[in-house]
Amino acid sequence: MFLLTASTLSIGSGVYVFYKTGLKGRNYFALAFFSMGIWALTNSLELLTDPLPLKIFLTKLSYVGIVTSVPLLFFFTCSYTGRERYLELRWQLIVMLVPVLILFSAFTNELHFLQWVSYTIKDSIAGDVVIYGSGPGVFIIAFYSYMLLTVSYVFLIKHLTRNHRYYHKQLFLLLISLLIPWLLNITYITRINPYPEFDFAPVGLFFSSAIILVAILRYQLFTLLPQAKEILFDFIPDPIIVIDTRFVITDINPAAEKVIAGKNIVTQKIYDILPGIQIVEGLIPAAHLEYYYPGKGDDYWFFITISEIRSRDGELGGYLLLLHDITRRKMNEEILQKSENKLRELNASKDKFFSIIAHDLKNPFSNIINISRILEEDDEKMTQEERLHFIRLLSKVSRSSYELLENLLQWSRSQTDSLQYSPQEILLLDIFRRAYNDVKFYAANKNITIVFPEHAVGMVYGDPNLISVVFRNLLMNAVKFSYPGGQIELNYVTEEEYIILTVKDYGTGIQPEIRKNLFRLDYQTSRRGTANEQGTGLGLVLCKEFVEKNKGELWVESTEGKGSEFFVKLLKAELKT
Structure with a gap:
């Protein structure tokens, strides 16, 4: 769980920097933290799985993060510090040559054993751990990575000394955050940590990501303007609409653009976009309603929460509408309603069936028995006209009973799908x-x-x-x-x-x-x-x-x-x- 958290924080830090800052080289920074997130994720999955072949495959997959994270951090450093010439294609190909070869050798290790020459299974507090006997490739990528990391630190430190002291804390925290996982990785390669079977570098990513987040929120790393509310506004999966006191739409988030009508709804009246919705001043604390929205492609049901936006002195500035998609719930309710109706019909059919048997079918047969008894007991006393009357009556009742039986038989077949x-x-x-x-x-x-x-x-x-x-x-x-x-x-x-x-x-x-x-x-x-x-x-x-x-x-x-x-x-x- 700890490694999964580290992976999430690492990837989240990269995503934030990429989308919410104007940082130079933010694409390299985001990819570097994404790579380290893959490293942490594959390590956590390896601990959670049992089959040995799967553990080995996850180890190979972790090399994607191991070999690419440092070159990407190097490219970020070059971009951030203004050393653009190292970002030319020929330099990028040179820098990535060794990592690509190491990655290839990791996936084909069984052919040459350059990455690990042996492995053993050891029981630990976290489960079965595979301990690898390091091959020459491990030391090659370690040396290469630390060489690139050292160059990156030199570039950052030089950049720090040339900038205003306002940025010193930011850059210091950045340096510390980038150093932690690689210091822990050294302890794994040299086997000097108390648990030599564990590579604590992915754990270090947790602390690195935490430091990055603290630097962003406390010291406004990469920017002088806090962006937390904008992140929430942009990344929340539910549509959000902001309107002013004149009920004019002033802002929407990407989810609302996708579901409703795009950016062109800004400056339009909310009643033109969501007809029939009612907004009344004095919502305490908020109003809630279910709303049907016929989209162009798909129809939606939303549970809308309407909240007031007020200043610190209590002045009303507008309203925020949060539209939570309940379409699936509504569809399930409709399915349940249909099932309920079907069950009610089946119960009615059952009741009708037993009613017919108990009454409508019983009475004709009772009449047949009674008429037959009369004919049998009083035949000698009857006139020809009376006898003919009872015979016709018996024929009528018999035909009616046959018709009813025939319908019951056909209906029962239709109900049991045997028709x-x-x-x-x-x-x-x-x-x-x-x-x-x-x-x-x-x-x-x-x-x-x-x-x-x-x-x-x-x-x-x-x-x-x-x-x-x-x-x-x-x-x-x-x-x-x-x-x-x-x-x-x-x-x-x-x-x-x-x-x-x-x-x-x-x-x-x-x-x-x-x-x-x-x-x-x-x-x-x-x-x-x-x-x-x-x-x-x-x-x-x-x-x-x-x-x-x-x-x-x-x-x-x-x-x-x-x-x-x-x-x-x-x-x-x-x-x-």
Whole structure:
């Protein structure tokens, strides 16, 4: 953890100097501290891992930081002290030649053993540590690095003596911070530290970075103006908008530029950018609200914190808006809401299923048993007319029970995903004829006429069994709510890509409050027919599921007291792809 902190501080110091100062050579300084951060990071990961091959690989990777950090510090020193000629390409290639060769030899050590000739595993308080037997390459890069470091210190010290004493503390702290890790590295190479298995140079980076930060915050290293608030403003990941008392945007951070609309929103009214937002003076301590922002690419939900900006004497200078992105949370809430609704529907389906079994299916069978008992016990006493009455009643109850069982079976298959879907081309005339044959006897009992175009031309693409269930239910429903002696019409309309089939009756019609929930199982929509026929509401739910299974649509138009017309929109066979 200590080494990880050192790595973070080292990289953070480099990033700060690069982005927030006008320091000459800040790119070299940032890269040098980034390299030392890699050094510390790979050392910490090596302690945390167990497999030996991975430990050795991390050691090799640490050479990226070891061999590049000092040359980069040398380039920084040359730039900072005005020795620009050493930054020419030919000098940079010369300076980097040895580090590149050492880095290459580290990754290919197994071929020549120039960096380490052996290694052993030693148990320590930090875990298993690999101790390497140093090869000639280790001493070459050590000598080379300390030579460059010495030259860099000479350049800095000369620069220090020529500058105003105001900068002396700054440069002194800079020299100390750069010296610490390399002094500790000497103790590792020479094995004079109390724990020779540990290279304390990465630990030294913690103190170096801490000294750099103290020098920046206390002695304004590299600049005479504190920049801490600007760092926070620029690097915070959430969008920030600053407005004045006239609600005009005066500043935004990079995150706001990226998410909202870029720099061009500065000088615009906040209400033009975030319509509907309300800002009232006297926020104690701040106002909070959730806000939906439709972006150009992605839509966002923000949790906005609005804080007042006041001077030391309490005068209001403006407002700061911190926009925390809660889009993912909102998406999760929407998913949870959908899951809750789905669960509610499943519970309603379960309740409906048991209700049908307990009541709607039980009663018809009770009637069948009672009628059968009457026929069995009183057959000799009955007249032919009475006997025929009970037989017709038994037939009616049996057909109703069969219809209910068939719907229950189909619905249970659809709920358990065991329903087979085998689409093919289907003639319109076959759909009409099959539906007519399924219900013609039921319609004849009420003296209802069913008409359909006997020369219908065209084909739809779908599963013939599922579509048959749909039209049998729709037609049975039309017969149930038609008055005796009425008429039911089957028809169709051809569109460019679809064919719309219709089932129209002139019966009781559907009340508006029932019609809007007609295809939902969690609402009670069943009604008695014109001959007191019972229903469960399951048939229409089944129709909707099966139509949608065939990539179609189902809807109804109805006027109470005048009848209903159901529309089934299916894909034309030639457009099945």
